[in-house]
Amino acid sequence: MATTDVSAVQTSSLLDSLQDFQRRFNENARVKKLIKGWDRYLKVEGTDTNELYTVTVKDLMVTKIEPGYSLPEDDEDVITLQAAQEALVRIFTGKYNPSHALIDGALAVFSGDRDKVKLEAIAMLVWGL
Amino acid sequence: MKKAFELGFYVTFGAGIAFGISSFTILSELFKVANSFWLVVSICLAGLVCMLLSSAIAELASMYPSAPGVRTYLKVALPPRTSLFLVYLYLMFMIMVAGIESYLFALVVRQLFPQLPALAVVLTLLALTVIVNLLGLELPRGVQMFTTTALILSVLVLGITGASTHLGNLHWNAATLTDHPLSQIGDALGSAVYLFIGFEWVTMMGFSAKSYERKIPISMPLAILTNIIAYCIFSLALATRIPVGSITASAIPQIRQAPGRVSSTSGSIGQMYSTTPPDGTGMTRGMRCSEGVR
Numbered sequence: 001m002a003t004t005d006v007s008a009v010q011t012s013s014l015l016d017s018l019q020d021f022q023r024r025f026n027e028n029a030r031v032k033k034l035i036k037g038w039d040r041y042l043k044v045e046g047t048d049t050n051e052l053y054t055v056t057v058k059d060l061m062v063t064k065i066e067p068g069y070s071l072p073e074d075d076e077d078v079i080t081l082q083a084a085q086e087a088l089v090r091i092f093t094g095k096y097n098p099s100h101a102l103i104d105g106a107l108a109v110f111s112g113d114r115d116k117v118k119l120e121a122i123a124m125l126v127w128g129l
Numbered sequence: 130m131k132k133a134f135e136l137g138f139y140v141t142f143g144a145g146i147a148f149g150i151s152s153f154t155i156l157s158e159l160f161k162v163a164n165s166f167w168l169v170v171s172i173c174l175a176g177l178v179c180m181l182l183s184s185a186i187a188e189l190a191s192m193y194p195s196a197p198g199v200r201t202y203l204k205v206a207l208p209p210r211t212s213l214f215l216v217y218l219y220l221m222f223m224i225m226v227a228g229i230e231s232y233l234f235a236l237v238v239r240q241l242f243p244q245l246p247a248l249a250v251v252l253t254l255l256a257l258t259v260i261v262n263l264l265g266l267e268l269p270r271g272v273q274m275f276t277t278t279a280l281i282l283s284v285l286v287l288g289i290t291g292a293s294t295h296l297g298n299l300h301w302n303a304a305t306l307t308d309h310p311l312s313q314i315g316d317a318l319g320s321a322v323y324l325f326i327g328f329e330w331v332t333m334m335g336f337s338a339k340s341y342e343r344k345i346p347i348s349m350p351l352a353i354l355t356n357i358i359a360y361c362i363f364s365l366a367l368a369t370r371i372p373v374g375s376i377t378a379s380a381i382p383q384i385r386q387a388p389g390r391v392s393s394t395s396g397s398i399g400q401m402y403s404t405t406p407p408d409g410t411g412m413t414r415g416m417r418c419s420e421g422v423r
Binding site for chain 2: 073074080082102103104105108109110112113114117
């Protein structure tokens with residue numbers, strides 16, 4: 001399993017890791033260039049703990065991280081990420097390349113092809129993966 | 130309605146990916162090793178083999194939903210070097226398929242525009258495919274479903290129109306059935322399986338995790354069944370209207386089937402499905418697959 005330890009931040013929960021991701025995401029100027037006109041909702045689901053969060057990307061920022069999910073299931077702006085909680089924490093702290101996680105079968109992503117490419121690019125810019 | 134749309138999308142995607150221009154070339158090759166009766170039997174058997182394979186693929190897809198197909202399955206099952214070796218082998222095969230599809234596309238285009246150089250057509254097609262991918266252009270799902278359905282239906286209509294009134298030309302009799310059937314099936318079966326390759330690419334297209342429980346597993350045998358019917362009817366139409374020698378002499382027998390043989394209208398349709406990649410995405414089978422492996 002390929003890992004890249006680029007973060008000194010130690011997180012203990014999915015929410016902490018998402019908040020760390022939010023900070024890095026919002027501080028990165030190159031990410032803002034990349035996501036112009038890209039408003040999406042990330043539905044982050046821990047398959048083993050059933051922990052669920054909705055991360056809102058709006059106006060070039062991660063604006064909200066809310067527990068639960070209240071949008072329609074077939075909303076085309078929703079990107080669903082499913083994995084074991086430990087894998088999600090490692091992904092959102094930059095310790096596990098999401099592309100590798102997808103190939104390893106450790107992460108499931110349900111979205112359009114363009115959104116998948118966009119997520120890969122964001123991971124490259126935020127963590128240099 | 131939405132559930133039917135989702136299942137319809139998976140079925141047409143699987144059927145469309147498998148139904149490339151090279152499918153007609155394979156049919157032409159099959160006529161070299163089997164008569165029309167055993168050719169149809171071989172196509173049905175190959176379809177059944179692929180349906181069995183699809184059940185294993187469906188199981189893997191439900192374990193690893195949305196994973197990039199064969200890359201993940203091999204990585205999980207085998208040591209890293211072995212799995213990577215097999216993936217590269219698979220990629221090389223797909224590049225080869227892309228080359229064959231491009232070449233056949235050029236042959237068909239040259240039937241319409243003989244003055245165009247084949248190499249220019251191939252390079253233009255490859256360049257367009259690269260540009261489409263770089264720009265991230267993608268047809269809406271509804272349009273993909275429509276184009277694939279229209280093209281498979283046109284094949285069926287042409288086949289039925291061509292075969293229905295000339296079934297007597299098949300000359301099936303006791304000798305047809307007893308003429309080394311095992312040898313004919315053995316020679317044809319391997320090539321016939323190739324007619325269905327591509328149905329498994331639907332495992333990357335699931336709308337949600339739930340899709341992998343029923344819809345995607347069901348869609349694969351349905352896509353294979355669709356293609357079994359289309360290939361069998363079209364093969365029978367070829368056999369009833371064109372001498373076997375002429376079928377096997379051409380890499381694009383569908384061109385011989387269409388113009389001037391059924392009617393001028395269906396001839397035009399024949400030209401259309403010969404030149405239009407049926408997956409509705411603007412890419413031939415090999416190119417779509419190569420893009421999917423990335």
